[in-house]
Amino acid sequence: MPQAPITAFEATVIGIDDLSPVFRRITFGGPGLEGFGLSGHPRDLRFKLIIPSAGAVEPEFDLLRFLDEQDPDSGLSWYQAWLQIDPDARGAMRTYTVREWRDEACELVVDMVLHTDSNGHSGPAAAWAQSAQIGHSLHVIGPSRLADGPTAGIEFAPADADxxxxxxxxxxxxxxxxxxxxxxxxxxxxxxxxxxxxxxxxxxxxxxxxxxxxxxxxxxxxxxxxxxxxxxxxxxxxxxxxxxxxxxxxxxxxxxxxxxxxxxxxxxxxxxxxxxxxxxxxxxxxxxxxxxxxxxxxxxxxxxxxxxxxxxxxxxxxxxxxxxxxxxxxxxxxxxxxxxxxxxxx
Missing domain, CATH: 3.40.50.80 (Nucleotide-binding domain of ferredoxin-NADP reductase (FNR) module)
Structure with a gap:
């Protein structure tokens, strides 16, 4: 049965590579990503990482069930409903682009920027990336391979430009x-x-x-x-x-x-x-x-x-x-x- 074009998946860290002082590559895999996918090259495809509460090594909030329970007639989008939940329970949402999608292996590669401010403080995503270890997991919101139609979140569209x-x-x-x-x-x-x-x-x-x-x-x-x-x-x-x-x-x-x-x-x-x-x-x-x-x-x-x-x-x-x-x-x-x-x- 076709799914919504954008849905949630659980992703497990299977690889970590420090590319430079500011770039840390996180490779996600695991059975929870088997439904993720898109036709063609990802180009600049955007998706969401749901960062667990500080110190958590896996999601504490059941995002998949939450999305399934949303009432389309409620007048609230799923995002508006999600924002009403205590941030300490739901975690933080951040947008990233796909660096590489390995379709056959169902592996998602993300190059994360380790931002810090003038006081050395990081946001939730950078802090999570700095402490991530193999086996840690989180939720991602992105395209479903079972969805009909084009993949949302891609802006690079040069047509026949040379x-x-x-x-x-x-x-x-x-x-x-x-x-x-x-x-x-x-x-x-x-x-x-x-x-x-x-x-x-x-x-x-x-x-x-x-x-x-x-x-x-x-x-x-x-x-x-x-x-x-x-x-x-x-x-x-x-x-x-x-x-x-x-x-x-x-x-x-x-x-x-x-x-x-x-x-x-x-x-x-x-x-x-x-x-x-x-x-x-x-x-x-x-x-x-x-x-x-x-x-x-x-x-x-x-x-x-x-x-x-x-x-x-x-x-x-x-x-x-x-x-x-x-x-x-x-x-x-x-x-x-x-x-x-x-x-x-x-």
């Missing part, structure tokens, strides 16, 4: 690494720009031959301080992409970023208060107002595609630069504020 820009901080590195692997065997070219805490966090990535990988060790700089100018430079030097992404005849010239065609109205972007709401501006979720604020670039001429994720501040500023100043059509770019400094998810 020039691609990927950019993000350490929280986006696992998704970008997965996306690059999904592009192997294609003729696309482009650039991936990755800002990480230190040079020790630079990883070996498997990328198509036509891709340039640029690592930016941040050291003591602020988030985005290196990423933003690197994206500006990457767009300015991609003459071929610039000629194709600009609206109107002739596109945007390398020496004249952002004006568009003479007489063309400037693209208006609605403001997003990133301290109060999530910045999530992706083609699949464009409202009618956003559709109207996109350029008139014909679909068949959108040969450039950009995917940008990470701390919401730099993502917001890059959104304004690429859409309003450069003139990239909003249908061919995805902006995602994965997190906001000083604010916990949810």
């Amino acid at each position: 020039t691609i820009l990927l950019a993000g901080d350490e929280t986006a590195v696992p998704a970008i690494a997965s996306i690059l692997e999904s592009l192997n065997g294609t003729e696309v070219h482009g650039k991936a720009i990755l800002e990480v805490p230190t040079a020790e966090d630079v990883l070996e990535l498997d990328a198509p031959a036509g891709f340039e990988i640029q690592w930016l060790p941040r050291n003591n700089a602020d988030h985005g301080q290196l990423l933003e100018p690197a994206v500006h430079d990457a767009v300015r030097v991609e003459n071929r992409a610039l000629a194709e992404v600009g609206a109107g005849a002739g596109g945007v010239s390398a020496g004249r970023a952002g004006a568009g065609a003479p007489g063309e109205r400037p693209v208006e972007l609605e403001d997003v208060n990133i301290d109060e709401e999530i910045l999530w501006d992706v083609p699949a979720a464009l409202t009618q107002a956003a559709q109207d604020s996109s350029s008139d670039t014909a679909k068949e001429s959108r040969r450039f595609y950009a995917w940008i994720a990470g701390e919401a501040g730099p993502v917001k500023r890059l959104r304004r630069y690429l859409v309003q100043e450069v003139g990239v059509d909003r249908h061919q770019i995805a902006f995602m504020g994965y997190w906001r400094q000083g604010k916990a998810e949810g």
Whole structure:
């Protein structure tokens, strides 16, 4: 019998690898993951980890039964109902991307970022990852292999673009690494720009031959301080992409970023208060107002595609630069504020 496209599973830690000071790879398996799955490559697939209460080595809250007991006529979504439960009992929910899904073995690989604040304190997910051991378990909410229809949670959708820009901080590195692997065997070219805490966090990535990988060790700089100018430079030097992404005849010239065609109205972007709401501006979720604020670039001429994720501040500023100043059509770019400094998810 087909299941809901998104459901809960119990996942057991079967492998732990420290890739760098900030990246810890956790591999999950066990019989509870046998129903997890998706058709095709995961790309930037998002899913939820339900972090058990501090110190617990397995879930203490029966999430699977809780979801089964939800009444669709109650007026509350399962998430709203879950939020009403004592956090000490239900645990904490955090969003991650799939680094690798090994379908035959039913193994889920997740690269977790070991975030700490200026006082050395970690959030619940990073704290759990730091103390995780083989045999520990938790719940995940993600796609069911028995579900009908497309898999939700995937935003990377370049269509027939042949020039691609990927950019993000350490929280986006696992998704970008997965996306690059999904592009192997294609003729696309482009650039991936990755800002990480230190040079020790630079990883070996498997990328198509036509891709340039640029690592930016941040050291003591602020988030985005290196990423933003690197994206500006990457767009300015991609003459071929610039000629194709600009609206109107002739596109945007390398020496004249952002004006568009003479007489063309400037693209208006609605403001997003990133301290109060999530910045999530992706083609699949464009409202009618956003559709109207996109350029008139014909679909068949959108040969450039950009995917940008990470701390919401730099993502917001890059959104304004690429859409309003450069003139990239909003249908061919995805902006995602994965997190906001000083604010916990949810």
